[in-house]
Amino acid sequence: MTVLFNEKINLTEDATGFINKYIDYVKELNHKDLFEGLKDKQILKNKFIFKIYQLENLDSAMVDIHIANNRVYVLASVWTSKVITIGSIPLTPKLKIALSNNYYPKLGITGGFFKQVVPNEFDKDKIVDGFDPYQLTLEIYKADMTVYKSQKIDSIYHATFKTENSLITVSKNLMRCFAVFGLLLGLGFMFLGFMLTGLLVIIAFFGVNSYTLIIADTHMQTRPQRQRIS
Structure with missing residues (x-):
């Protein structure tokens, strides 16, 4: 897949609500998709010193864009849930070029709840839970219809x-x-x-x-x- 554009989104107040709905959706669909499918014992056993986030991606989200007043508004939903405006981004020349092609949008995510292995005061490993602020990115891909249709299916x-x-x-x-x-x-x-x-x-x-x-x-x-x- 050819990436035409990838930039951070200025999030709205509704963005966190959408992410929470997405997490609930994943829990119902397949809870193993959270935290990379690893349980605490597996994380501890492998001594993951980096953060393992609850969400790796938002691949199951339905994403659309709306252009108004030189801004691109990003709309998202999860299956039958209400469509939410989760953020916006300026309509830059680079983004204009990306949108002039046959394209499809996706969302990237960083931050959120995470698990991490750290040593305690007795030099024994333990898992700590934490949270980093969410950040979403708008990803515009050149439409490869075979891949696109496969993902939709x-x-x-x-x-x-x-x-x-x-x-x-x-x-x-x-x-x-x-x-x-x-x-x-x-x-x-x-x-x-x-x-x-x-x-x-x-x-x-x-x-x-x-x-x-x-x-x-x-x-x-x-x-x-x-x-x-x-």
Whole structure:
């Protein structure tokens, strides 16, 4: 990908809110994308003396620009969230040239919450948590349609995968409710002396739903995960 422009953005008050929404989105989608997928033990074991930030990039953000009064306003959103003006930048001659080509915008990020390994007073390593002010950059790339379309498809896939997981969770919770309901109803029939009816109810509600949940959990664990396109 050819970088046509890369400059820091003057952030608005809404920028931090957008970043927080993005972090929440990543947590729901795949929490392993935070802190480079490393747990505290892994960070400590490898003695990372540099800062490992919570976010490496904002690749899943939807980015657009709006030009007015010789300024370029940067708009961003996360999937179905509200579009937010996160900042602006002067419309310089260099930026004009970049925008005159077939292009697509992206956001870069530095700062935020981080983890770092430091020695304590007993010369034993420990992890400290900290925060650096956020800084976002507007990145303008020359449109390579193959890469661009692949990234868009990848973003749509991840958003769809998030929706799919939500629907699966709701369905599994409903099946658990039906299973418990069927078990209690069946035991109730048995208590009243209707042994066969109670047994059939337990099999129909509790047995079938429990079996379906087991199959679903097994399928989700063995299903291969699609790798992210970079």
